Amino acid sequence: xxxxxxxxxxxxxxxxxxxxxxxxxxxxxxxxxxxxxxxxxxxxxxxxxxxxxxxxxxxxxxxxxxxxxxxxxxxxxxxxxxxxxxxxxxxxxxxxxxxxxxxxxxxxxxxxxxxxxxxxxxxxxxxxxxxxxxxxxxxxxxxxxxxxxxxxxxxxxxxxxxxxxxxxxxxxxxxxxxxxxxxxxxxxxxxxxxxxxxxxxxxxxxxxxxxxxxxxxxxxxxxxxxxxxxxxxxxxxxxxxxxxxxxxxxxxxxxxxxxxxxxxxxxxxxxxxxxxxxxxxxxxxxxxxxxxxxxxxxxxxxxxxxxxxxxxxxxxxxxxxxxxxxxxxxxxxxxxxxxxxxxxxxxxxxxxxxxxxxxxxxxxxxxxxxxxxxxxxxxxxxxxxxxxxxxxxxxxxxxxxxxxxxxxxxxxxxxxxxxxxxxxxxxx
Ligand code: HOZ
Numbered sequence: 192x193x194x195x196x197x198x199x200x201x202x203x204x205x206x207x208x209x210x211x212x213x214x215x216x217x218x219x220x221x222x223x224x225x226x227x228x229x230x231x232x233x234x235x236x237x238x239x240x241x242x243x244x245x246x247x248x249x250x251x252x253x254x255x256x257x258x259x260x261x262x263x264x265x266x267x268x269x270x271x272x273x274x275x276x277x278x279x280x281x282x283x284x285x286x287x288x289x290x291x292x293x294x295x296x297x298x299x300x301x302x303x304x305x306x307x308x309x310x311x312x313x314x315x316x317x318x319x320x321x322x323x324x325x326x327x328x329x330x331x332x333x334x335x336x337x338x339x340x341x342x343x344x345x346x347x348x349x350x351x352x353x354x355x356x357x358x359x360x361x362x363x364x365x366x367x368x369x370x371x372x373x374x375x376x377x378x379x380x381x382x383x384x385x386x387x388x389x390x391x392x393x394x395x396x397x398x399x400x401x402x403x404x405x406x407x408x409x410x411x412x413x414x415x416x417x418x419x420x421x422x423x424x425x426x427x428x429x430x431x432x433x434x435x436x437x438x439x440x441x442x443x444x445x446x447x448x449x450x451x452x453x454x455x456x457x458x459x460x461x462x463x464x465x466x467x468x469x470x471x472x473x474x475x476x477x478x479x480x481x482x483x484x485x486x487x488x489x490x491x492x493x494x495x496x497x498x499x500x501x502x503x504x505x506x507x508x509x510x511x512x513x514x515x516x517x518x519x520x521x522x523x524x525x526x527x528x529x530x531x532x533x534x535x536x537x538x539x540x541x542x543x544x545x546x547x548x549x550x551x552x553x554x555x556x557x558x559x560x561x562x563x564x565x566x567x568x569x570x571x572x573x574x575x576x577x578x579x580x581x582x583x584x585x586x587x588x589x590x591x592x593x594x595x596x597x598x599x600x601x602x603x604x605x606x607x608x609x610x611x612x613x614x615x616x617x618x619x
Contacts, residue, residue, distance in 0.1 A: 192579060196240040197227040215349035216252070219586045222571040226586070232259030234597035237583060245583035246602045250593035252585075253433050253458040256504065256512075256545070258597025263503040264462045271499035277491055284498030291505055292460070292470060295440050298450045302470030303479060304493040308432035308457030309337025311467035314487045315453045316341065316395065319426045321485035322475050325392040329383055329425075331374040332356075333559030333589075335402035336395060336430050336455075345371045347402030347559070352587040374400055374558040375409045380416065384423055393426035393452070398443035401433045401591035403562045404548035405541045413449045426452040426475070432467070433458060433591065436505060438544045439513055446544075462500030465491075512596055516545040519598050523547065526607035533611075534618050545594035562589065569617065576613030582606050 204211035212218045212226065219226050227239040235258050237247045247259070257264070271284070285304060292302045305311055316328060316339065328341065335347035343350060343358040344366050350356050357366075370387065372379035374396070384391065394416055400406050420427040429451040434443040436459040444451055453471035460466055470476060480486045491497075524542045527549055531538035539554035541547065550556055551566035551573070570588040577584055582605070584592060 192243055193241040194225075194227060194239075194243070198225065200228045200240065201225045215353055216585070216587065216590065218353075221352045221567070221588070222574045222586045224575065234258040234260070235595060235599075235602050243581070245578065245581050246598070246606060247583050248592040248594070248606075249583060249585050249590075250595055251463055252590075253437065253593050254461060254463045254504075255593070255595050256437055256459050256516075257507060258595040261462075261504070261507075263507060264500050267462070267499040267503035268464070268496055271495045274495070276496055277494055279490060282493065282495045282498070284495050284502060285493035287502055288460070288468075288493070288498045288505075291502065292456070292468065295436070295505075296442060296444065296454060296470070298444060298452075298472070299454055299470035300473040301476035302468050303476065303487065304498070305467040305469070305487070305489050306465050306491055306494075306497075307337065307467045308430075308455065309339055309467070310489070311432065311455040311457055311469040312336040312342065312395070312430055313339040315428055315455050315469040315471075316392075317487065318469070318475065318478060318485050319393040319428060319453060321483070322478050323392040323424070323426060325390055325425070326368040327370060327387055327390045327392060328368060329370050329372065329380065329391055329394040331396050331400070331558075332371050333374060333403035333562065334395075334397050334400055334430070336397075337432070340365045341369050342395070344369045345559070347400070347589060349587075351403060351559075351589045373560065374406065375412050376558065377412070377415050380419060384419060389423075391420075391423060391425040393428050394420055395428040395430055397430045397433065398447060398449070399434050399438065399543045399546065401546055401548075403559050403589045404550055404556070404565070405543065405546055405591040406548075406556050406558065406562065407541065407543050408447065409557060413447050417449050417451075420452075428453045428455065430455045432456060433546065435459065436508060437546065437593075440508055440510075459504055460501040461497045462502075462504035464494070464497040464500045466494075466497045466501055513544070515596055516594055519594050519600075519603060520545050520547065522600065522603045523594070523606065526603065527610060530607065530611045530614060534614055536614060536618055546591045547594070548591050550588070572617045573610075573613055576617060577606075577609055580605075580609035580613060582609050
């Protein structure tokens with residue numbers, strides 16, 4: 192495989208950018224080697240600056256639900272850009288976006304736009320504290336909610352991949368109000384509430400945990416969290432930055448039938464442009480400035496390009512989108528499980544709709560401790576073997592894979608053929 196141009200760019204990037212990347216998850220340090228540089232992307236594929244083309248399961252870490260360079264998004268951005276790229280004054284797209292989200296997600300009566308998932312979560316936490324007058328937040332190990340200071344405690348994603356789940360640079364006093372317990376563990380949540388009576392502003396979680404690989408909520412887990420937060424007058428905050436509009440039009444909360452108090456969004460709602468949003472019941476959202484005392488702001492919030500791109504993406508999501516994604520996901524899952532069985536490989540393939548992760552470990556995998564059992568050296572060999580076959584997975588065991596409407600039977604068959612070949616070659 193030719194990689195001269197990518198290597199040259201990476202050497203240059205290393206001179207000016209820490210680690211050569213603008214977000215750690217793009218680095219290949221957990222699997223070895225160097226990242227490639229993208230020249231272009233279309234549909235289910237990315238093409239690098241050396242001309243190698245890959246079926247892409249990163250999907251820009253979630254936003255690309257329609258595949259890359261989706262024509263309606265490109266057109267919408269072009270049209271919006273022609274009228275100006277930012278105003279710092281309200282624009283009509285913001286109203287359309289807010290209405291669209293409120294109509295799609297019944298728990299959201301009002302929504303505020305911001306510029307990233309991190310900002311959405313940071314703001315939702317501040318709002319929960321302002322609304323309840325309490326400081327403590329309960330989170331789960333392996334869940335990642337962006338690089339918010341107070342939530343970089345036993346965090347997933349790059350923080351976990353690169354061995355810093357509790358980031359340096361965050362004063363202990365910033366995290367003293369963050370209590371962390373294992374995902375899918377009711378007893379631990381009960382004990383945390385008992386030990387901190389009347390002090391929790393809320394619980395924040397990914398309703399499907401997608402930042403330590405992927406694990407689903409156990410049956411009744413989300414119902415339990417809804418019940419205990421209501422009893423304890425704490426808020427239930429769903430981080431749907433990944434799952435929102437991906438698992439269903441109304442996100443994971445629609446799939447599992449739960450009504451959170453606050454929800455955080457990002458990724459898909461920006462159509463690939465920088466975006467975030469958080470929303471919930473009016474009585475909570477109206478605590479935000481300028482109506483209330485909780486301050487939150489942003490020069491580029493509601494940016495017309497991001498709103499136009501996001502609306503182009505959201506308005507193309509139909510019931511058949513999710514039926515199609517489920518079919519493709521089921522084909523991938525069945526194929527991967529059959530290969531593991533045929534090769535007697537200890538492998539667990541977790542999938543919820545169009546999000547998935549294969550662990551090199553016996554299942555079930557319900558939390559971070561389970562996920563940590565995966566053979567990461569084997570994953571690294573699998574990752575590079577798949578790249579050789581023209582399939583790009585996230586360069587870490589602790590990330591979810593994403594399917595798009597542009598992935599079809601052709602891509603899945605190629606992926607399965609490649610996986611069988613690579614696994615046969617590297618199996619222990
Ligand atoms: N949630 C994404 C990965 N788990 C974030 C991507 C990034 O950190 O760049």
